[in-house]
Amino acid sequence: MAGFDKRVNSYAEALDGLEDGMTVLAGGFGLCGIPENLIAEIKRKGTRDLTVVSNNCGVDGFGLGLLLEDRQIRKMIASYVGENALFEKQLLDGELEVELTPQGTLAEKMRAGGAGIPAFYTATGFGTPIAEGKDVREFNGRPHILEHAITGDFAIVKGWKADRYGNVIYRHTAQNFNPLAAAAAKVTVVEVEEIVEPGEIDPTQIHTPGIYVDRIICGTFEKRIEKRTVRT
Amino acid sequence: MALSREQMAQRVARELQDGYYVNLGIGIPTLVANYVPDGMEVMLQSENGLLGMGAFPTEAELDADMINAGKQTVTARVGASIFNSAESFAMIRGGHIDLTVLGAFEVDVQGNIASWMIPGKLVKGMGGAMDLVAGAENIIVLMTHASKDGESKLLPACTLPLTGANCIKRVLTDLAYLEIENGAFVLKERAPGVSVEEIVAKTAGELVVPDHVPEMTF
Numbered sequence: 001m002a003g004f005d006k007r008v009n010s011y012a013e014a015l016d017g018l019e020d021g022m023t024v025l026a027g028g029f030g031l032c033g034i035p036e037n038l039i040a041e042i043k044r045k046g047t048r049d050l051t052v053v054s055n056n057c058g059v060d061g062f063g064l065g066l067l068l069e070d071r072q073i074r075k076m077i078a079s080y081v082g083e084n085a086l087f088e089k090q091l092l093d094g095e096l097e098v099e100l101t102p103q104g105t106l107a108e109k110m111r112a113g114g115a116g117i118p119a120f121y122t123a124t125g126f127g128t129p130i131a132e133g134k135d136v137r138e139f140n141g142r143p144h145i146l147e148h149a150i151t152g153d154f155a156i157v158k159g160w161k162a163d164r165y166g167n168v169i170y171r172h173t174a175q176n177f178n179p180l181a182a183a184a185a186k187v188t189v190v191e192v193e194e195i196v197e198p199g200e201i202d203p204t205q206i207h208t209p210g211i212y213v214d215r216i217i218c219g220t221f222e223k224r225i226e227k228r229t230v231r232t
Numbered sequence: 233m234a235l236s237r238e239q240m241a242q243r244v245a246r247e248l249q250d251g252y253y254v255n256l257g258i259g260i261p262t263l264v265a266n267y268v269p270d271g272m273e274v275m276l277q278s279e280n281g282l283l284g285m286g287a288f289p290t291e292a293e294l295d296a297d298m299i300n301a302g303k304q305t306v307t308a309r310v311g312a313s314i315f316n317s318a319e320s321f322a323m324i325r326g327g328h329i330d331l332t333v334l335g336a337f338e339v340d341v342q343g344n345i346a347s348w349m350i351p352g353k354l355v356k357g358m359g360g361a362m363d364l365v366a367g368a369e370n371i372i373v374l375m376t377h378a379s380k381d382g383e384s385k386l387l388p389a390c391t392l393p394l395t396g397a398n399c400i401k402r403v404l405t406d407l408a409y410l411e412i413e414n415g416a417f418v419l420k421e422r423a424p425g426v427s428v429e430e431i432v433a434k435t436a437g438e439l440v441v442p443d444h445v446p447e448m449t450f
Binding site: 230 | 290296297299302304305317321325357359360366393398
């Protein structure tokens with residue numbers, strides 16, 4: 001049983017082994033479903049020269065934006081990074097490298113990485129700047145470009161509930177890139193709102209099976225809203 | 233008179249069909265959701281992983297875990313489903329979306345579209361736009377016909393870096409509805425009170441003008 005107990009007791013333990021220069025895959029879309037405490041722990045640890053793969057890079061002062069403050073990110077692989085003044089500055093100053101990747105290609109690169117598929121062809125991006133230098137092949141009369149899978153040293157993931165076996169479910173659209181990141185790293189750390197007893201989550205409802213997960217920690221979350229829109 | 237933002241959305245909404253799955257881009261395309269005809273059911277796909285996007289929440293319903301691709305808080309309608317980003321783009325890239333509506337800086341007579349990058353200005357990223365234009369059969373581009381300085385955005389060849397190549401067949405501007413066929417724009421409809429001459433003057437790419445160009449009605 002102990003071999004399947006993925007729970008850890010502290011955020012320091014959750015990110016034990018994360019070192020300078022590593023590649024970190026982070027779940028989240030905007031500020032929705034981001035592993036906010038794990039990001040804060042990377043800031044506290046001061047790990048540097050990171051390559052971070054995430055759809056976005058947080059905002060100033062929250063989420064992955066925190067890691068820009070002490071220049072901990074060397075390279076960002078993302079589809080959209082516009083929400084962030086510090087990001088802009090570091091990019092223009094040449095302190096930060098960015099590899100813009102179409103959102104679907106980014107998701108599929110992570111999915112492929114987790115599934116052991118080294119590369120795939122897609123029509124997305126053919127004829128655009130992102131196709132430069134990439135292998136082109138025609139399928140069904142249409143040109144496609146070769147895209148390589150992404151894997152990480154660490155994945156930092158935000159779930160809703162998990163059991164100690166590491167089975168995870170996500171809540172609403174906070175799912176986004178989280179299960180993809182979870183499957184594609186050597187060490188996958190999931191922080192959740194609640195750790196439940198094994199069996200409490202219906203096996204058919206599990207989004208991320210425990211086989212992908214190495215460490216589970218229970219946290220409390222601010223869940224900041226980026227664009228609060230309501231109807232009256 | 234050039235079409236207002238609302239009229240552009242209204243005109244595009246006429247292309248909706250009962251049972252359509254539709255992806256609406258950020259900006260004017262989002263407004264199309266306000267003009268779904270009565271008695272017609274469509275499902276809006278939001279590429280962050282929501283099929284069946286509903287209205288904005290009330291204060292009581294507000295939930296940080298429920299957002300759309302524009303990062304706005306939303307609700308899910310009855311019949312909705314929620315899934316991860318790879319699944320979401322499998323729907324898009326697999327050609328399962330019936331209609332995609334998005335904005336652009338430029339389109340050209342070859343069906344190329346430029347919508348994400350202006351060299352020399354800060355590049356924020358393409359988000360899901362490249363996947364959407366590559367994956368959808370049925371795309372309507374919504375844009376103004378010319379820039380504020382009067383420069384045409386309907387060109388012989390796009391000047392900006394592309395979002396997708398040879399993928400656009402239909403364009404609605406504030407002046408006209410056009411289709412792209414055999415390397416030319418074909419003028420199909422004009423905005424109320426807008427002359428064919430004005431559209432010709434503001435279209436830099438080759439334009440085919442049929443004998444009769446009906447006026448849109450609202």
